[in-house]
Amino acid sequence: MKIYCLNKISSVGTGRFGAQYEMVDTIEKADGVLVRSASMHEMELPDSLLSIARAGAGTNNIPIDTCTEKGIVVFNTPGANANAVKELVLAGLLMTSRRLYSGLNWAQTLKGNGDNIEKLVEKGKSQFVGPEIKGKTLGVIGLGAIGILVANAAQNLGMNVYGYDPYLSVDAAWSLSRSIHHALTLDEIFACDYITIHIPLTPDTKNTINAEAIAKMPDGVRILNFARGGLVDSEALAEALNNGKVAAYATDFPDETILAAKNVLPFPHLGASTPESEDNCAVMAADQTMDYLENGNIKNSVNLPSVSMPRYGDVRFCLIHKNVPNTIGAFAGVMGDCNINIENMQSKSRKDYAYTILDVSGGDVEKAVAELSELPAIVKVRVI
Secondary structure, three states, rough: EEEEEOOOHHHHOOOOOOOOOOOEEEHHHHOOOEOOOOOOOOOOOOOOOEEEEEOOOOOOOOHHHHHHHHHEEOOOOOOOOOOHHHHHHHHHHHHHHHOHHHHHHHOOOOOOHHHHHHHHHHHHHHHHHOOOOOOEEEEOOOOOOOHHHHHHHHHOOOOOEEEEEOOOOOOHHHHOOOOOEEOOOOOHOOOOOOOEEOOOOOOOOOOOHHHHHHOOOEEEEEEEEEOOHHHEEEEHHHHHOOOOOOEEEEEEOOOOHOOOOOEEEOOOOOOOOOOHHHHHHHHHHHHHHHHHHHHHEOOOEOOOOEEEEOOOOOOEEEEEEOOOOHHHHHHHHHHHHOOOOEEEEEEEOOOOEEEEEEEOOOOOHHHHHHHHOOOEEEEEEEEE
């Protein structure tokens, strides 16, 4: 099997590919692709390509709909960079509160004043006074892998933390401190002293922080965005920064409008830029790719359901198909026609598409592949 890396991927991850794998230099030869930030929207994806693994959480650089239509599984690595982002959010939280960014820049202007620097520091430091975060309220929008770590860490620092996530999973709930207040509406979050956002960018979440939301916030609110730039309406936020409604804004996604506003802490997309994070993402991306290519198991896909089961029988059929009625019955009918016995199976759907694993024994496998490929619902048939 052949793997193509669109970006430089940590050797800690690529080193996990065994002797049966070959690293290739073009996508046309690849069974699986590993990618970080490179855009794939203009790329021609070969029919032979089986998977794309994004070494990171966001998949905006991958044409998800096209991949799904072609039967290409797209993975991401949720949680692998969570600690790195959490630490940067905490840095942003402290920097927006204590005005460290402005203070550092001002202190640099004192060069050349010799023995007078100490006096100038004492005279000028009052302009950088900022509140402590202990006892203040923090609203966390999104309680996924990163949001939970931020919420728990802020609570440990003495903040009163409110978390909002209508899609909070059971596993995530187990990881969340019992001291975190469960907000039922975004308005509860908008009432907090500090607000941090940790949700994916979708048509529904675009401009979650907008003029209407900002109007509900207390004067002097501090906002942090280390998720995606489009979650915040830059024009509305810039106006609020310039008129003092918002005291400070820390973001990993600066744009022209935000950079021209007052009291902005712009970071150059550093959230996952740690050696540990890059290693973690690479390992997860490689492991998920191998498990799919070798066993047909899917975990952490953004376009197909998670399906995983131990191997039974002689042969495994991996079927990506449309989520339409009578499909499983059609699969079973083909197996019966080909004198194939189904030893075990699992099937799950995700919106318009579904994924089915059939472990079988006996019969005419080649004939079954041909007949399955002719079914209207089938997108891709693979035999392992």
